Amino acid sequence: MKNAMTRGMMTAAAVALLGVGVGQAQAGSVTVEDEIIGWGQGGNGSYTETMTFDNLETNVTSGGWLQVWACGDFDASYENVQVIANAGTSNAIDLGTWLNNNTGDDRFDHPSNDVGTQYAQMHSGTAYLTQSEIEMMVNGGSLELTFVFSSDVDDLNWCKPQYENEVMGARFHYEYGTTAVPTPAAAGMGLVSLGMMIARRRRNRA
Missing domain, CATH: 4.10.860 (DNA Excision Repair, Uvrb; Chain A)
Structure with a gap:
């Protein structure tokens, strides 16, 4: 005894x-963004561009959002871009096809009714995400966004004079909590x- x-x-x-x-590490929020200026073989078949955010906080405490913006050859419903988070992994989230004149097949809001143009005009949309979706997206501390452009999205530099070339951008935001250190x-x-x-x-x- x-x-x-x-x-x-x-x-x-x-x-x-x-x-x-x-x-305890302090709680706070994460906001990261990036842009792809100019893209490749437009008109020669569907093609992809990727964007990666590293060193992300993983103790997620709320939902968040992903905003995308684009300017380029998107003037028809068959000229569009599919947005996927962590493509090809168990944490993949397909956010749908954007700027294809169909507001029902993607997660983004549609200030321009999901219709693009081929002139020097920027289009944007925001997808609102749940906490569990954010946790999946930042699992492992990084997020890769894949943009799959349809075959008819040509590299025509339609964004001048605002940009020298076409542009595809993304901004990602969420809240995180304290962590024992x-x-x-x-x-x-x-x-x-x-x-x-x-x-x-x-x-x-x-």
């Missing part, structure tokens, strides 16, 4: 000691103290 009680007291003390110096020095002191307790207990048993 004495040994069991001593063992229980030591375990509790060890937890307390090892917990010394455990702090051990302080190395304090954790080390806890281990030293735990070692002293074990040594003392062995002397008492002797």
Whole structure:
């Protein structure tokens, strides 16, 4: 009974000691964005461009949104772009085909009724995402966006004079929470103290 009680007291003390110096990283929000300026072989079959965001917070606490914008050869329903998060992985989320004159087959809102133009006009849309979707998207700390352009989206530099070439952009936003962060020095002191307790207990048993 004495040994069991001593063992229980030591375990509790060890937890307390090892917990010394455990702090919390501050909660906050993440907003990242990027643009692809100019793209490849328009008119020669469907093709893709990718955009990657690294070092993302993974302790997600809310839903969020993904905003996309584009300017280029999107003047017909068959000239469009499909947007996929983490394509080809178990965490893939297909956000649908955008600027194809069909508001029902994608996740974005449609300020321009999902219709594009081939002139120097920027179009944008925002997809609102649940917390579980954000968690899937940032699992592992990174997010890759894939843009699949239809075969008729030519590289015609329709965005001048605002841009030198066509543009496809994205902005990603969500909230994250606090995370326990051990302080190395304090954790080390806890281990030293735990070692002293074990040594003392062995002397008492002797």
